[in-house]
Amino acid sequence: MSRIYTVQDVIARMEKIAPAELACEWDHVGLMIGDASAEVKGILLALDVNDAAIDAALENGANMIITHHPFFFDPVTEIDYRTPRGANIRKLISNDIHVFSAHTNLDRAATGVNHALAEKLELVMPTSLVGVDVGLCCSVGQESMTLFGFADLVKEKLGASGLIFNTDKEREVSRVFVQGGAFDEESIPVLKLYRVDVVVTGEMKHHHMLELEDAGIAVIVAGHEVTERIVMPSLQEQLLRKMPKLPISVYEGHKW
Numbered sequence: 001m002s003r004i005y006t007v008q009d010v011i012a013r014m015e016k017i018a019p020a021e022l023a024c025e026w027d028h029v030g031l032m033i034g035d036a037s038a039e040v041k042g043i044l045l046a047l048d049v050n051d052a053a054i055d056a057a058l059e060n061g062a063n064m065i066i067t068h069h070p071f072f073f074d075p076v077t078e079i080d081y082r083t084p085r086g087a088n089i090r091k092l093i094s095n096d097i098h099v100f101s102a103h104t105n106l107d108r109a110a111t112g113v114n115h116a117l118a119e120k121l122e123l124v125m126p127t128s129l130v131g132v133d134v135g136l137c138c139s140v141g142q143e144s145m146t147l148f149g150f151a152d153l154v155k156e157k158l159g160a161s162g163l164i165f166n167t168d169k170e171r172e173v174s175r176v177f178v179q180g181g182a183f184d185e186e187s188i189p190v191l192k193l194y195r196v197d198v199v200v201t202g203e204m205k206h207h208h209m210l211e212l213e214d215a216g217i218a219v220i221v222a223g224h225e226v227t228e229r230i231v232m233p234s235l236q237e238q239l240l241r242k243m244p245k246l247p248i249s250v251y252e253g254h255k256w
Contacts, residue, residue, distance in 0.1 A: 022105035034098025042247035135179035144172040164221035166209035173197035180227035202227035
């Protein structure tokens, strides 16, 4: 007889992977919609809850969606079914779909977003830097690579539609700092101190790109989504090791 898992059982396993206490103070993580005592028949992993993700859950027989971006971030003051947001809330509740989100706690987790990003880019020796809240410093695994040769690898491995650079000057790179999603500018002084060669991130403000260029640090901006969605297969694998009989699928937007 197959074991029955509840929403709380799934939450307990997510807490092992990405403890809630790792989340930033301003963040909102945890159970967004649902009943912790309800039975879970299947899980869909997605960056966000949108209409297509809900449809994918229904087609896959999943009654729980685990997202990276919180479904509720700002306080909800009204639920108008005529709006896309309100319609999605209604659709989730009417179909008994439970929603759980792990955001900055998954960014900071030992097997979270940035480790998955480093692994996807075939980087080695991922290390946290003292004074840096989120992100990892890694090596390219060879003595060095050319910047634009490494950029080609980034584009290919992430399936990015395009890249944004802060420089047009070719150079050798060895030490890489990765931070999926939005770049945290508070890490800049530490990146200068450690003489990082290149930063790979999902998005960065223009003036921070210029500041890093002045410090001799190249920047490759690959897109918020593509630098974070790579954690979903890793999360799927981690959950399946603990709940092997539970159907767990990944929704990537254009494919799932």
